[in-house]
Amino acid sequence: MSILVVGSVAFDNIASPSGRVENVLGGAATYFALAASYFTRVRVVAVVGDDFTADHENVMKKRDVDTRGIERAPGKTFRWGGRYTDNLSEAKTDFTDLNVFEKFQPKIPKEYADTQFLFLANIHPSLQAAVRHEMDGIRLTGGDTMNYWINGTPRELAEMLKLVNVLLINDTETKMIAKEPNLPRAAQKVLAMGPQALVIKHGEYGATIFFRDGAFGSGHHPFRAPSLPIEEVQDPTGAGDSFAGGFMGYIASQGELNREVLKRALFYGGVMGSFAVERFGTERLQDLTREEIDARFQVFRELTHLA
Amino acid sequence: MSILVVGSVAFDNIASPSGRVENVLGGAATYFALAASYFTRVRVVAVVGDDFTADHENVMKKRDVDTRGIERAPGKTFRWGGRYTDNLSEAKTDFTDLNVFEKFQPKIPKEYADTQFLFLANIHPSLQAAVRHEMDGIRLTGGDTMNYWINGTPRELAEMLKLVNVLLINDTETKMIAKEPNLPRAAQKVLAMGPQALVIKHGEYGATIFFRDGAFGSGHHPFRAPSLPIEEVQDPTGAGDSFAGGFMGYIASQGELNREVLKRALFYGGVMGSFAVERFGTERLQDLTREEIDARFQVFRELTHLA
Numbered sequence: 001m002s003i004l005v006v007g008s009v010a011f012d013n014i015a016s017p018s019g020r021v022e023n024v025l026g027g028a029a030t031y032f033a034l035a036a037s038y039f040t041r042v043r044v045v046a047v048v049g050d051d052f053t054a055d056h057e058n059v060m061k062k063r064d065v066d067t068r069g070i071e072r073a074p075g076k077t078f079r080w081g082g083r084y085t086d087n088l089s090e091a092k093t094d095f096t097d098l099n100v101f102e103k104f105q106p107k108i109p110k111e112y113a114d115t116q117f118l119f120l121a122n123i124h125p126s127l128q129a130a131v132r133h134e135m136d137g138i139r140l141t142g143g144d145t146m147n148y149w150i151n152g153t154p155r156e157l158a159e160m161l162k163l164v165n166v167l168l169i170n171d172t173e174t175k176m177i178a179k180e181p182n183l184p185r186a187a188q189k190v191l192a193m194g195p196q197a198l199v200i201k202h203g204e205y206g207a208t209i210f211f212r213d214g215a216f217g218s219g220h221h222p223f224r225a226p227s228l229p230i231e232e233v234q235d236p237t238g239a240g241d242s243f244a245g246g247f248m249g250y251i252a253s254q255g256e257l258n259r260e261v262l263k264r265a266l267f268y269g270g271v272m273g274s275f276a277v278e279r280f281g282t283e284r285l286q287d288l289t290r291e292e293i294d295a296r297f298q299v300f301r302e303l304t305h306l307a
Numbered sequence: 308m309s310i311l312v313v314g315s316v317a318f319d320n321i322a323s324p325s326g327r328v329e330n331v332l333g334g335a336a337t338y339f340a341l342a343a344s345y346f347t348r349v350r351v352v353a354v355v356g357d358d359f360t361a362d363h364e365n366v367m368k369k370r371d372v373d374t375r376g377i378e379r380a381p382g383k384t385f386r387w388g389g390r391y392t393d394n395l396s397e398a399k400t401d402f403t404d405l406n407v408f409e410k411f412q413p414k415i416p417k418e419y420a421d422t423q424f425l426f427l428a429n430i431h432p433s434l435q436a437a438v439r440h441e442m443d444g445i446r447l448t449g450g451d452t453m454n455y456w457i458n459g460t461p462r463e464l465a466e467m468l469k470l471v472n473v474l475l476i477n478d479t480e481t482k483m484i485a486k487e488p489n490l491p492r493a494a495q496k497v498l499a500m501g502p503q504a505l506v507i508k509h510g511e512y513g514a515t516i517f518f519r520d521g522a523f524g525s526g527h528h529p530f531r532a533p534s535l536p537i538e539e540v541q542d543p544t545g546a547g548d549s550f551a552g553g554f555m556g557y558i559a560s561q562g563e564l565n566r567e568v569l570k571r572a573l574f575y576g577g578v579m580g581s582f583a584v585e586r587f588g589t590e591r592l593q594d595l596t597r598e599e600i601d602a603r604f605q606v607f608r609e610l611t612h613l614a
Contacts, residue, residue: 086488087488088488088489181393181394181395182395182538182540183511183536184536184537184538185538187536188538202512204490205509205512205513206512206531208536210536221606221609221610222536222610223609223610223611224513224533224610224611225611226531229490229491229494229515229517229529230491231489231491231492231495233489260613260614263613263614264613267613299528301613302528302530303528303529303530303531304530304531304532304611304612305611305612305613306567306570306571306574306608306612307567307570
């Protein structure tokens with residue numbers, strides 16, 4: 001089944017201990033779309049500028065991503081530059097030029113009307129809410145956000161949280177939204193604000209999914225997936241969006257929505273995140289095979305499962 | 308089979324958001340011994356002062372811990388005071404009075420000569436090495452250390468590392484010993500210094516065990532165990548030592564030393580750590596049942612295992 005991602009397409013300058021690249025294709029929607037494309041058909045709504053060429057678009061088209069929702073606007077594409085120091089867990093931003101992304105108003109092509117799965121990448125929560133309201137027939141909505149919106153637009157964020165079925169954020173964002181330093185307690189508070197499930201991404205330590213009582217099944221036990229201990233992390237950029245792409249893409253590829261599907265999806269999220277960081281930009285996500293993905297899924301299983 | 312722990316017995320003053328306690332029985336050897344006592348017979352070598360009463364000793368005796376190796380010295384028992392703020396992941400030390408522990412020279416009772424499993428809790432690495440050299444017939448030695456020895460006595464630490472089969476330390480200590488910021492690479496460097504296996508404790512994110520090629524089996528895949536998302540952490544003191552007690556105690560209870568045993572031991576380590584933090588001091592570790600422990604082992608399994 002098709003999944004639609006709404007978010008940023010960007011050009012990035014990235015420096016890490018492994019090297020540096022300039023003007024590489026990036027953005028949350030790009031990472032998400034490529035990662036999800038190994039599981040299901042992906043549609044994209046984004047905005048780019050005059051500098052976005054057919055070659056750039058072909059990166060997505062080669063993965064069968066439907067790019068009809070990528071709007072061309074006069075001006076330049078969103079540009080971001082950042083660097084990672086030794087620990088690789090946090091980027092230091094050198095510059096952020098929003099360019100055409102500053103006035104982004106998502107327009108959903110008519111051809112996307114039958115979309116059943118939706119991922120609202122990190123944009124203004126009011127835009128996220130507007131997109132969700134515009135779409136009928138959505139079976140499951142995933143969403144992301146960031147500290148900028150948590151602090152700056154808390155009311156709009158609260159409205160958005162009522163519209164997403166699964167929220168995917170990190171530890172710090174969870175604690176910020178809940179105003180609660182204990183992570184499991186913070187998770188319960190966020191779930192009480194709307195989502196049926198909350199995926200908390202712990203970076204190199206994996207991710208945990210918390211369920212609202214009765215959501216997607218019974219009980220209230222959380223579930224944890226690992227990340228891979230990787231000796232050569234070239235570029236952590238896009239790891240979280242690739243995680244979301246693997247997670248949501250796998251869910252969209254399944255007929256049912258239940259806890260076992262969401263648990264396996266959490267593993268596939270970790271798998272796609274682990275591939276993303278092996279090369280700069282989206283390079284590794286462009287040339288994978290489903291066999292490689294399933295082999296790594298097995299590695300994740302062996303990493304965590306007792307005999 | 309018996310396991311011997313050599314380390315500190317202390318009285319602690321602890322404050323956390325959940326309350327405060329004074330002069331409660333603590334110390335690495337105490338937490339370790341109580342946690343391990345649910346799996347196997349435990350022997351202790353430590354030193355205490357005049358203020359260590361029969362009531363204190365009975366806390367261990369009630370758990371069938373062999374306390375004949377606890378030496379009485381003139382003076383006061385080691386005392387530590389610390390507090391946890393909101394995040395609970397790090398203690399702020401208020402005071403450390405080593406007292407009789409300052410001149411601790413471990414003396415192994417003759418009756419302990421047939422011990423097969425040994426845990427060297429965090430003391431001077433030269434003392435750790437001396438204990439190991441004194442013991443014949445040890446099948447497996449586990450060891451701990453801390454930043455104080457890593458920075459202050461690196462040569463002595465390097466000697467100690469050649470004598471332990473399994474080292475149990477945290478992320479920061481691993482990176483410090485290896486002088487390497489990437490954790491999986493740091494793990495390989497530490498393994499090259501001596502231990503056959505390295506357990507890295509990630510606090511609220513669980514723990515990972517890395518194996519040297521060929522040690523305890525074949526292959527080189529690491530294995531990860533979770534920790535429990537706990538909404539009510541009263542007191543994190545002793546979590547790491549309780550982890551070590553569960554890990555080593557389970558290993559000592561098994562006939563064989565292979566990777567499956569060490570993997571299950573990693574889960575039992577997490578289980579005992581999760582109990583320890585539920586109450587102040589060693590309170591929770593004093594009154595458990597093996598049934599409660601195995602029930603929580605199942606919770607850990609459900610937290611991580613796909614159907």
